[in-house]
Amino acid sequence: MIDRRDFLRLLGATALTAAHVRPGFAASSPNHVVVVGAGIIGSTVAYYLAKRGAQVTVLDRKGPGLGTTSQSFAYLNASTKTEDRTYHLFNALGVAGWHRLQIELNGALPVRLGGAVHWRSEADEARELLDTLRRCQEWGSAARQIDEATLCALLPNVVPGPVTSAVLYEHEGSLDPLATSEALIAQAKKLGATVRFPVEVTGFDVAGDRVRAVKTSEGEIKADAVVIAAGIGSGALGDALGVHVPYRTSPMTLIHLEPQPPLLERIAFAPGVTLKQEVDGRVVISGRRLDMDASTPLSERSRQILQHAAQFFPQLRDAKILRVIEGLRVYPGSPGDGFPIIGYAGNYKNVYLTFSHSGVTLAPVIAQLATQELLEGVEIDVLAPYRLSRYT
Numbered sequence: 001m002i003d004r005r006d007f008l009r010l011l012g013a014t015a016l017t018a019a020h021v022r023p024g025f026a027a028s029s030p031n032h033v034v035v036v037g038a039g040i041i042g043s044t045v046a047y048y049l050a051k052r053g054a055q056v057t058v059l060d061r062k063g064p065g066l067g068t069t070s071q072s073f074a075y076l077n078a079s080t081k082t083e084d085r086t087y088h089l090f091n092a093l094g095v096a097g098w099h100r101l102q103i104e105l106n107g108a109l110p111v112r113l114g115g116a117v118h119w120r121s122e123a124d125e126a127r128e129l130l131d132t133l134r135r136c137q138e139w140g141s142a143a144r145q146i147d148e149a150t151l152c153a154l155l156p157n158v159v160p161g162p163v164t165s166a167v168l169y170e171h172e173g174s175l176d177p178l179a180t181s182e183a184l185i186a187q188a189k190k191l192g193a194t195v196r197f198p199v200e201v202t203g204f205d206v207a208g209d210r211v212r213a214v215k216t217s218e219g220e221i222k223a224d225a226v227v228i229a230a231g232i233g234s235g236a237l238g239d240a241l242g243v244h245v246p247y248r249t250s251p252m253t254l255i256h257l258e259p260q261p262p263l264l265e266r267i268a269f270a271p272g273v274t275l276k277q278e279v280d281g282r283v284v285i286s287g288r289r290l291d292m293d294a295s296t297p298l299s300e301r302s303r304q305i306l307q308h309a310a311q312f313f314p315q316l317r318d319a320k321i322l323r324v325i326e327g328l329r330v331y332p333g334s335p336g337d338g339f340p341i342i343g344y345a346g347n348y349k350n351v352y353l354t355f356s357h358s359g360v361t362l363a364p365v366i367a368q369l370a371t372q373e374l375l376e377g378v379e380i381d382v383l384a385p386y387r388l389s390r391y392t
Contacts, residue, residue, distance in 0.1 A: 029375045030224030030350065031055055034214050036201050036237060039069035040177055041359045042229030043184035044367035049227075050191035052375055057221060058185065059214070060197040061233075065181030068231025071327035073254060073274065073286045074180075074360045075267060077116060077172045079143065081358065082135045086385060087339055089139065090365065095171055097364025105187065109180050110279045113173035114266035117146075117154050119166035121271050126164035133167045142170040157263050158312055161271070174267055174276045177360055201230075203240050209349050211241070225350040225374055232330045234341075234355045243346040245355060246336060246391055249328040255302050257283040257319045270312045273305065282322065285309050298326055331357045333391065342366055342386040343373070353388060 031054070035046050038060035050056045060067070076098050078091035102109050120126040136143050146154070148163045160166075185195055196218070205213040205220060213220040228237050238245035259281030268275045274286045287305035296304075302324045310316040331338040332355055340356035354370055356362050369380050 032223055033225045034221055034223040035227045037229035038064040038185055039067050039231055040181050040363045041354050043181040044363040045227055045229055045370055046188040046193050047184045048367040048371040050188045050193040052371055056193040058195045059199050061200050063197045064185045065178035069177045069181055071325055072177045072360050074175050074177045076361050079136050079169045082132055085139055091361050093365040094362040101364055109183050111175040116169045116172040116267040118269035119151055119163050121162040121164055129165050129167055144168055155268055176278045209347050211351055227352045229354045246334040248331050248334040252327055252329050254325040255285040255305055256322045258322045273309045275309055340386045341388050342383050
């Protein structure tokens, strides 16, 4: 079992990964970095760059966390990434990064890091849950099988129904993606970053293999380096540079309920539905594997998801829906492995991509390593599987 101290050392271990100087890197670090996108990755990158003393300008067409980030359930985890050990461990570094950031910022972030509880009633799903647990344990996760009594102690308001298997992932958690993006942008501004929104990026002033300026709806902004952290908008920005950034999407629905009395201190993965409670009291629900006709009106589908969730948490039976988000999950590659795209774009020497499906979980480790690559001119080996070049 990994204790908390060892877990928090995970992120520090990235400093021990192999790295070498990037070919063609100028001896001096970029003075001015323009970050395009103020979602969870862009805001975290801006914070780390500003912390290192870089001059940072953040541009966003809406505002912090209002784009792709706003459509995320924001589950901080490695347990759902078990198709590849390297990627699983990369996500574990991301989770550790949130624990570390919350300590570094004296608890200023709206995150809950009390773990995640999964349980299943159907035999085949129960076996799958335990198979995943075993794989995560073999890869070093602080996770264990629990009995029904422990489940109910961890989720004191739950009516779990039949429990065939149950699991606790101790270090996982969740965050409020909008409020966290805002908080990190505020921290970056305290460190000297400039933030401009709403502003549209309309193109780039390119000279050879470098971008000299970012063209916006408010004029040009000179740049020594550009970080593209625009979520689904990364594709169009890549096109403007003549760089293909492949991705695919899948539909998703999130239900936000009006603030409730304290209900959940950790994430609940019930059969068919997932719930969390934000620090402001809102309960967020994601329906999983519920058999519903796609032609059913959104209002009715939302009602059915809430009704299903209330089977496990009866306090929600009369809860009012604050809003329903129907959007898209974004996966790099089309088709592809779905893993992140991190690193320099094509042949450009100063345009850096940070594009990821699991962007909320990975934001701290992506931001820390991207900052090191940008300011130190190194290529970090742990990022090698996630370069854009794997698609060419």
